Amino acid sequence: xxxxxxxxxxxxxKWYNELVVKxxxxxxxxxxxxxxxKPYGYxxxxxxxxxxxxxxxxxxxxxxxxxxxxxxxxxxxEEKNAEGFAKECAIVxxxxxxxxxxxxxxxxxxxxxxxxxxLIVRPTSEAIIWSTxxxxxxxxxxxxxxxxxxxxxVRWEMRTRLFLRTAEFLWQEGHxxxxxxxxxxxxxxxxxxxxxxxxxxxxxxxVVRGVKTETERFAGAEETYCIEALMQDGxxxxxxxxxxxxxxxxxxxxxxxxxxxxxxxxxxxxxWGVSTRLMGALVMTHSDDKGLVLPPNLAPxxxxxxxxxxxxxxxEQITNEVTVLVAQLKKLGIAVKYDHRTTQKxxxxxxxxxxxxxxxxxxxxxxxxxxxxxxxARRDTLTKELVSKEGIASYIQDLLAQIQKELFDKAxxxxxxxxxxxxxxxxxxxVLNDKGGFVxxxxxGTAATEAQIQELTKATIRCIPLDQAEEAGVCxxxxxxxxxxxxxxxxx
Amino acid sequence: xxxxxxxxxxxxxKWYNELVVKxxxxxxxxxxxxxxxKPYGYxxxxxxxxxxxxxxxxxxxxxxxxxxxxxxxxxxxEEKNAEGFAKECAIVxxxxxxxxxxxxxxxxxxxxxxxxxxLIVRPTSEAIIWSTxxxxxxxxxxxxxxxxxxxxxVRWEMRTRLFLRTAEFLWQEGHxxxxxxxxxxxxxxxxxxxxxxxxxxxxxxxVVRGVKTETERFAGAEETYCIEALMQDGxxxxxxxxxxxxxxxxxxxxxxxxxxxxxxxxxxxxxWGVSTRLMGALVMTHSDDKGLVLPPNLAPxxxxxxxxxxxxxxxEQITNEVTVLVAQLKKLGIAVKYDHRTTQKxxxxxxxxxxxxxxxxxxxxxxxxxxxxxxxARRDTLTKELVSKEGIASYIQDLLAQIQKELFDKAxxxxxxxxxxxxxxxxxxxVLNDKGGFVxxxxxGTAATEAQIQELTKATIRCIPLDQAEEAGVCxxxxxxxxxxxxxxxxx
Numbered sequence: 008x009x010x011x012x013x014x015x016x017x018x019x020x021k022w023y024n025e026l027v028v029k030x031x032x033x034x035x036x037x038x039x040x041x042x043x044x045k046p047y048g049y050x051x052x053x054x055x056x057x058x059x060x061x062x063x064x065x066x067x068x069x070x071x072x073x074x075x076x077x078x079x080x081x082x083x084x085e086e087k088n089a090e091g092f093a094k095e096c097a098i099v100x101x102x103x104x105x106x107x108x109x110x111x112x113x114x115x116x117x118x119x120x121x122x123x124x125x126l127i128v129r130p131t132s133e134a135i136i137w138s139t140x141x142x143x144x145x146x147x148x149x150x151x152x153x154x155x156x157x158x159x160x161v162r163w164e165m166r167t168r169l170f171l172r173t174a175e176f177l178w179q180e181g182h183x184x185x186x187x188x189x190x191x192x193x194x195x196x197x198x199x200x201x202x203x204x205x206x207x208x209x210x211x212x213x214v215v216r217g218v219k220t221e222t223e224r225f226a227g228a229e230e231t232y233c234i235e236a237l238m239q240d241g242x243x244x245x246x247x248x249x250x251x252x253x254x255x256x257x258x259x260x261x262x263x264x265x266x267x268x269x270x271x272x273x274x275x276x277x278x279w280g281v282s283t284r285l286m287g288a289l290v291m292t293h294s295d296d297k298g299l300v301l302p303p304n305l306a307p308x309x310x311x312x313x314x315x316x317x318x319x320x321x322x323e324q325i326t327n328e329v330t331v332l333v334a335q336l337k338k339l340g341i342a343v344k345y346d347h348r349t350t351q352k353x354x355x356x357x358x359x360x361x362x363x364x365x366x367x368x369x370x371x372x373x374x375x376x377x378x379x380x381x382x383x384a385r386r387d388t389l390t391k392e393l394v395s396k397e398g399i400a401s402y403i404q405d406l407l408a409q410i411q412k413e414l415f416d417k418a419x420x421x422x423x424x425x426x427x428x429x430x431x432x433x434x435x436x437x438v439l440n441d442k443g444g445f446v447x448x449x450x451x452g453t454a455a456t457e458a459q460i461q462e463l464t465k466a467t468i469r470c471i472p473l474d475q476a477e478e479a480g481v482c483x484x485x486x487x488x489x490x491x492x493x494x495x496x497x498x499x
Numbered sequence: 500x501x502x503x504x505x506x507x508x509x510x511x512x513k514w515y516n517e518l519v520v521k522x523x524x525x526x527x528x529x530x531x532x533x534x535x536x537k538p539y540g541y542x543x544x545x546x547x548x549x550x551x552x553x554x555x556x557x558x559x560x561x562x563x564x565x566x567x568x569x570x571x572x573x574x575x576x577e578e579k580n581a582e583g584f585a586k587e588c589a590i591v592x593x594x595x596x597x598x599x600x601x602x603x604x605x606x607x608x609x610x611x612x613x614x615x616x617x618l619i620v621r622p623t624s625e626a627i628i629w630s631t632x633x634x635x636x637x638x639x640x641x642x643x644x645x646x647x648x649x650x651x652x653v654r655w656e657m658r659t660r661l662f663l664r665t666a667e668f669l670w671q672e673g674h675x676x677x678x679x680x681x682x683x684x685x686x687x688x689x690x691x692x693x694x695x696x697x698x699x700x701x702x703x704x705x706v707v708r709g710v711k712t713e714t715e716r717f718a719g720a721e722e723t724y725c726i727e728a729l730m731q732d733g734x735x736x737x738x739x740x741x742x743x744x745x746x747x748x749x750x751x752x753x754x755x756x757x758x759x760x761x762x763x764x765x766x767x768x769x770x771w772g773v774s775t776r777l778m779g780a781l782v783m784t785h786s787d788d789k790g791l792v793l794p795p796n797l798a799p800x801x802x803x804x805x806x807x808x809x810x811x812x813x814x815e816q817i818t819n820e821v822t823v824l825v826a827q828l829k830k831l832g833i834a835v836k837y838d839h840r841t842t843q844k845x846x847x848x849x850x851x852x853x854x855x856x857x858x859x860x861x862x863x864x865x866x867x868x869x870x871x872x873x874x875x876a877r878r879d880t881l882t883k884e885l886v887s888k889e890g891i892a893s894y895i896q897d898l899l900a901q902i903q904k905e906l907f908d909k910a911x912x913x914x915x916x917x918x919x920x921x922x923x924x925x926x927x928x929x930v931l932n933d934k935g936g937f938v939x940x941x942x943x944g945t946a947a948t949e950a951q952i953q954e955l956t957k958a959t960i961r962c963i964p965l966d967q968a969e970e971a972g973v974c975x976x977x978x979x980x981x982x983x984x985x986x987x988x989x990x991x
Contacts, residue, residue, distance in 0.1 A: 139535050
């Protein structure tokens with residue numbers, strides 16, 4: 008079990024790949040670039056979905072569902088968006104198989120079943136959704152449209168990694184339409200803040216809130232807001248984006264409304280999404296060489312109880328004690344599992360639940376029965392303590408809240424100590440290579456400089472942070488004047 | 500609004516199509532055969548999902564996610580299944596678009612980006628899932644696998660209708676693997692019963708539980724269990740199926756396990772699913788010429804409150820009264836909406852909420868304020884009554900439960916009065932054409948007879964009911980001996 012896990016210092020990338028598979032989160036499938044999300048991994052994703060869905064609905068959004076396919080002519084209507092996604096599309100060209108006359112028992116594409124127009128498997132749904140919104144919007148009274156969809160999307164990536172980059176992935180995509188520019192910008196910003204709160208409070212992942220440079224912007228957007236997280240290996244990960252689309256899609260799909268004076272205007276749009284990529288961020292923010300470390304909010308099993316016994320009689324006595332505790336914990340809404348398998352030894356169970364990141368493990372043996380205690384082990388700190396059974400349920404409830412908070416504090420501390428201000432390109436390169444993390448540097452604001460820095464260092468501008476004060480300085484690369492630092496990093 | 504709805508007696512099919520669109524459930528999209536599920540319709544689907552998901556988990560199932568695509572070679576591995584779905588597949592052949600040199604601003608499929616092996620967009624996931632199970636099962640200790648997936652699937656239907664038959668639809672598909680035949684059969688039966696309970700208790704749709712004939716069986720199954728519902732126009736609708744797969748997929752994908760004696764055996768399988776088709780069944784079981792009628796369990800809004808006022812002051816007084824009631828109803832877990840729009844008159848609002856099927860409408864005007872009453876209207880019976888405000892919240896709670904029950908009873912009464920026993924083919928045809936519904940008849944058990952009856956009458960055998968007692972008789976068509984009646988009907 009976990010003893011076979013490559014350590015992070017040996018090979019971070021290998022550690023990640025192994026951990027995702029061994030902890031039963033996901034695995035590669037027989038389909039190029041597509042993953043299978045296993046039940047344990049999917050249970051974590053369901054917890055993320057439930058919380059995000061609650062936050063979306065609380066802010067007035069409704070769910071809907073739009074088609075998987077986008078006809079080519081619709082896909083190409085918004086030119087920048089089409090160009091941005093054209094190189095990585097799965098394209099449906101036929102609608103029937105037939106028996107292969109040359110190979111008995113085999114099927115072949117029926118050449119007589121060619122589609123008149125090719126269908127693109129959605130890489131994102133702006134085109135299909137804005138073509139629908141055209142029919143939904145006539146007057147300002149129909150606005151805003153605040154709609155979200157939970158869906159699968161496909162982007163034909165050449166190099167894939169479980170959760171981080173897969174040909175098919177699961178996500179939610181919000182698509183809103185507004186009467187004014189101001190309202191659409193406010194919506195984009197609101198959603199960025201919702202993502203940030205979700206990442207920080209629910210996933211215990213600290214994030215920087217910022218906007219993308221033009222180079223890194225979503226194809227078809229006027230502004231892309233983002234949240235950027237830092238992984239343990241010093242590489243950044245874009246954890247969510249929210250786009251102000253201006254009137255680009257409204258113009259491409261002719262979505263107009265009569266304003267309160269009866270004048271026709273184009274609608275203003277936004278779109279925003281997070282995906283199963285967040286699973287990768289979760290793993291690479293908290294986990295360690297023994298396996299997953301899950302924040303209690305996301306753990307499908309928050310507490311596991313393992314009996315330590317030699318005789319059947321001991322097991323029975325332990326089980327009596329545990330039954331009381333399980334009932335108390337469930338009453339507090341805590342997800343608890345009593346692992347009473349007799350096919351496995353306690354040591355095996357300990358390693359298994361460590362690998363799977365269960366936040367709290369409780370062990371109870373004959374000595375504990377005598378003394379009225381339980382042994383409580385924290386997954387995050389790997390520390391143990393003996394706790395009296397009096398008031399233990401509320402003790403555990405508090406402990407889970409404490410673990411949630413401490414995981415965030417630990418990650419925040421790491422992240423904050425890995426934002427380094429540099430003032431020369433030499434320093435830039437040294438910090439990037441020796442320490443990693445975010446490099447905070449002045450930049451002259453041009454795409455040319457951004458591209459050259461990327462070519463030389465593989466670092467990209469992750470974002471222009473929103474809470475960054477203005478500061479006079481000179482671009483680390485060209486020496487031209489700059490009034491604000493931006494964050495560079497190598498990124499997933 | 501609803502005054503424009505075609506009546507059921509004028510044209511049932513047109514009534515259905517109009518209602519689905521006008522009540523904001525769904526609409527056709529710009530993609531052939533694919534629908535857009537609108538927020539109001541999707542909210543109903545979410546309620547179905549939540550209840551089914553709860554029932555699945557309560558019976559030990561877990562969710563997971565498998566790829567959208569199935570490589571052709573994997574698809575064709577189980578021959579019967581492949582043959583059954585080959586004629587209606589969406590096939591991905593390319594993975595990139597490029598600029599069309601002949602048409603500026605247009606894109607074309609890049610001929611250099613042809614896939615080595617075509618990918619089928621899943622019409623159902625047995626192939627991809629059993630190819631995965633091969634890696635998950637080694638020993639009897641790994642069994643059973645009890646897994647469900649919520650997903651979109653695509654079947655290239657030529658004639659489509661919103662919810663009832665669409666190229667893409669949403670569904671859940673359970674796929675389980677077992678050590679014994681007995682256990683797999685028990686699982687298939689359990690899931691049929693879960694679907695039946697869901698349909699009856701939650702959707703208020705009575706169903707017949709039965710098994711399909713060989714002709715109607717799922718491609719690749721040894722037995723298909725089903726639940727069959729009857730629509731208001733006398734046509735049947737298959738509302739859910741559960742398949743005992745035998746060892747067919749285990750053999751096709753070489754999924755073996757070591758039994759407790761260490762001997763290698765093939766695994767036994769089941770699969771089961773319900774889809775957004777249930778939305779169509781919902782509409783066609785309960786709704787009327789004024790619009791949707793929703794069972795309270797499925798209504799996104801269970802109670803709507805409409806103020807009747809002439810002056811601002813009256814509205815303020817009404818709103819004070821309503822605020823108290825809304826709080827009381829919410830406390831009881833009732834989904835309530837106060838429709839205080841000033842842009843629309845009460846009559847317009849009444850018609851709108853009737854069209855959308857809100858089970859209970861409450862109106863309150865100046866007279867009610869004086870008398871301490873509310874006017875309560877039931878959507879299903881279109882009856883009204885004045886109710887004193889004392890204890891009104893629990894009155895409404897009881898009323899919702901009563902409506903739920905009465906909708907089921909009404910549908911059951913209709914269904915039961917539309918199961919007609921016939922003993923000759925002449926009678927068969929007369930009943931089928933004049934009355935519709937299920938025709939209960941003896942059949943000689945051959946596919947040939949089944950096919951001939953279908954050709955002559957368009958009726959198919961919907962199921963061999965499970966609760967049907969044996970009874971000596973002769974086939975209505977061939978006169979050959981039969982020991983059990985089966986249910987024929989024209990079907991959606």
